[in-house]
Amino acid sequence: MTGKRLWSWFAVALGGLYFLLPLAGMVDFSMRMKRGEYSFEAYRIVLADPQFQQTLGYSVLLALLTIVLGILLVVPTAYFVRLRLPGLRPIIEFITLLPLVIPPIVIVFGYIRIYNTSSVLPLTGTWWGTNLLLLFGYATLALPYMYRSVDTGLRTIDIASLTEAAQSLGAGWARILAVVILPNVFVSVLSGAFLTLAIVIGEYVFAALLNVNSFGPYMVWMGGNRAYEPSALAVVAFAITWACMGLIQIVTRFSRFSTVRR
Amino acid sequence: MAYLDIHHLQKSFGAHRVVKDFTLGIEKGEFVSFLGPSGCGKTTVLRMVAGFETPTLGTIRIGDRDVTGLPANRRKIGMVFQAYALFPNLTVEENIGFGLKVAGEGKAAIARRVGEVLELIGLAQLGSRYPFQLSGGQQQRVALARALAPRPQVLLLDEPLSALDAKIRVSLREEIRRIQQELGITTIFVTHDQEEALSISDRIVVMHQGIADQVGTPFEIYNRPATRFVAEFVGTLNLVDADVVDAASGRVRVGEVAVALNRPLVARAGERISLALRPETVSLGRTEGRDVVLSGRIAEVHFLGSVIRIRVAVGGQVLSLDTFNQPDRPPPAVGVPVEVSIARSDLLVVAA
Numbered sequence: 319m320t321g322k323r324l325w326s327w328f329a330v331a332l333g334g335l336y337f338l339l340p341l342a343g344m345v346d347f348s349m350r351m352k353r354g355e356y357s358f359e360a361y362r363i364v365l366a367d368p369q370f371q372q373t374l375g376y377s378v379l380l381a382l383l384t385i386v387l388g389i390l391l392v393v394p395t396a397y398f399v400r401l402r403l404p405g406l407r408p409i410i411e412f413i414t415l416l417p418l419v420i421p422p423i424v425i426v427f428g429y430i431r432i433y434n435t436s437s438v439l440p441l442t443g444t445w446w447g448t449n450l451l452l453l454f455g456y457a458t459l460a461l462p463y464m465y466r467s468v469d470t471g472l473r474t475i476d477i478a479s480l481t482e483a484a485q486s487l488g489a490g491w492a493r494i495l496a497v498v499i500l501p502n503v504f505v506s507v508l509s510g511a512f513l514t515l516a517i518v519i520g521e522y523v524f525a526a527l528l529n530v531n532s533f534g535p536y537m538v539w540m541g542g543n544r545a546y547e548p549s550a551l552a553v554v555a556f557a558i559t560w561a562c563m564g565l566i567q568i569v570t571r572f573s574r575f576s577t578v579r580r
Numbered sequence: 581m582a583y584l585d586i587h588h589l590q591k592s593f594g595a596h597r598v599v600k601d602f603t604l605g606i607e608k609g610e611f612v613s614f615l616g617p618s619g620c621g622k623t624t625v626l627r628m629v630a631g632f633e634t635p636t637l638g639t640i641r642i643g644d645r646d647v648t649g650l651p652a653n654r655r656k657i658g659m660v661f662q663a664y665a666l667f668p669n670l671t672v673e674e675n676i677g678f679g680l681k682v683a684g685e686g687k688a689a690i691a692r693r694v695g696e697v698l699e700l701i702g703l704a705q706l707g708s709r710y711p712f713q714l715s716g717g718q719q720q721r722v723a724l725a726r727a728l729a730p731r732p733q734v735l736l737l738d739e740p741l742s743a744l745d746a747k748i749r750v751s752l753r754e755e756i757r758r759i760q761q762e763l764g765i766t767t768i769f770v771t772h773d774q775e776e777a778l779s780i781s782d783r784i785v786v787m788h789q790g791i792a793d794q795v796g797t798p799f800e801i802y803n804r805p806a807t808r809f810v811a812e813f814v815g816t817l818n819l820v821d822a823d824v825v826d827a828a829s830g831r832v833r834v835g836e837v838a839v840a841l842n843r844p845l846v847a848r849a850g851e852r853i854s855l856a857l858r859p860e861t862v863s864l865g866r867t868e869g870r871d872v873v874l875s876g877r878i879a880e881v882h883f884l885g886s887v888i889r890i891r892v893a894v895g896g897q898v899l900s901l902d903t904f905n906q907p908d909r910p911p912p913a914v915g916v917p918v919e920v921s922i923a924r925s926d927l928l929v930v931a932a
């Protein structure tokens with residue numbers, strides 16, 4: 319019994335070391351910018367860099383837009399598939415998984431071929447077009463996470479009865495989705511949203527190939543040109559991601575009502 | 581023409597005909613129950629009235645308007661579901677006010693009406709709670725209030741009490757009836773519980789395999805069942821085999837005893853028919869006015885509290901009879917020979 323216990327602790331410790339050691343090393347390295355003492359010098363430089371503020375701001379804004387687009391796209395789709403076309407579910411699920419299977423580089427090359435300046439729809443030729451393309455691209459990348467979390471959320475409520483109750487009270491589709499369905503899957507939508515945020519903020523391939531100055535390319539540029547700052551940047555990015563995860567937990571814990579018993 | 585008019589309604593799912601030629605007129609303010617076994621199509625008819633299913637054939641009219649093709653959200657129908665279906669993200673007040681908000685009423689008007697309806701269902705102090713903070717019975721009352729708040733033309737309830745425990749089921753059904761009468765709202769109530777249907781309805785529709793077997797008041801349904809199915813489904817029933825002696829004058833033979841029913845029978849002499857008999861119309865021993873006397877032996881005794889159900893073996897058949905409990909007289913023991921008496925007018929001849 320105790321022997322078994324010991325071994326499980328050993329396995330956990332091994333796994334923990336595997337994940338934590340590189341992190342600890344990175345944090346340690348990022349604080350050694352000043353010779354002979356620990357300091358936050360690298361962090362100060364990074365945070366004060368106008369490039370950092372600008373690219374991070376851009377990426378966060380784009381992430382928020384991606385989330386809105388994702389919600390508008392995924393919630394009605396997942397809802398109608400569950401309500402009216404349950405036979406289509408495996409197909410839709412497969413489609414939403416494609417972005418995990420097809421490498422981003424392939425997707426973005428496809429975009430560039432289809433939407434280049436000599437095509438029918440020359441999106442890459444303008445600032446607006448490029449940003450729009452990036453937004454759509456990110457919405458695609460976020461699809462697997464968004465769809466899965468929304469679909470899980472829909473499973474916890476009786477959407478057929480709620481829909482019929484709302485209909486008998488005179489509500490149309492838009493109101494049903496906005497007032498009845500969305501608020502009840504809000505927690506699930508949020509978890510999808512935070513994952514989207516994490517993905518978009520660190521994304522490199524799309525941004526680099528579409529030549530957009532977002533946070534991903536900035537991190538890569540830093541990595542190629544500085545010594546201590548990239549580590550500090552990585553820690554900051556990590557902190558943002560973990561903060562997102564924490565937010566998911568907090569929001570889930572403190573939502574006013576709950577459809578699932580806690 | 582009736583207020584709610586269901587005319588030759590049919591519904592098929594694929595090749596499966598679930599509702600076959602269902603016709604019914606319901607007067608304004610009437611409380612009608614659909615009673616029938618599981619799968620007979622009660623919910624399907626109700627959902628067609630609500631607009632959630634499209635009839636394969638037939639029409640539905642409310643007032644003077646043909647609503648057959650009208651979408652559910654424009655029918656002005658209040659619906660109460662078995663599983664409550666309250667909106668989990670809205671408070672009781674917001675749930676009740678939902679329909680009024682959709683109708684575009686002002687804040688003050690909504691608040692007034694919500695208060696009124698909350699008063700009606702007796703939950704005035706729980707307005708700011710969320711559904712998950714309510715008991716099942718309270719949730720179902722809120723669902724009723726929500727359906728009633730926008731003053732619907734028709735109220736539909738699909739087994740609203742099945743998820744509740746026995747005590748609440750009885751008190752809530754009486755409350756539903758009281759509110760229905762107070763508001764004078766035309767109501768269809770679906771149930772497979774015959775006691776529920778008998779106790780609160782103006783009329784009952786007994787459904788069987790997609791058709792209305794019989795439509796009538798609870799008294800008629802119980803005492804004059806039109807078909808054998810209705811007779812067996814509603815209440816407990818004894819079926820007694822009888823041999824026809826003379827069809828025109830209605831003379832038959834039950835075992836060794838000749839019985840004159842004094843009614844013409846649709847059968848030939850020598851044919852065997854079934855006579856039906858409610859347990860409360862059979863008495864133990866000879867009783868004045870019950871002139872058909874059969875002798876047998878006590879087979880089983882079930883003490884149910886106020887009522888004692890006794891099963892008596894008569895010839896090759898077993899008759900159930902109900903007697904009231906009498907504290908000073910214990911029920912007879914199994915195996916004791918007894919006589920039972922029946923009034924010939926209580927013997928029902930039911931069509932197959």
Ligand SMILES: Nc1ncnc2c1ncn2[C@@H]1O[C@H](COP(=O)(O)OP(=O)(O)OP(=O)(O)O)[C@@H](O)[C@H]1O
Pocket residue numbers: 593598616617618619620621622623624625772
């Ligand atoms: N959407 C549907 N698709 C296919 N068959 C259906 C559908 N809805 C109902 N049915 C079938 O129609 C028949 C009648 O169903 P319905 O729900 O009306 O019965 P019910 O009388 O309400 O029964 P219960 O008392 O169990 O609720 C059943 O055999 C059912 O399987």
Ligand SMILES: [Mg+2]
Pocket residue numbers: 622623624738
């Ligand atoms: Mg049903």
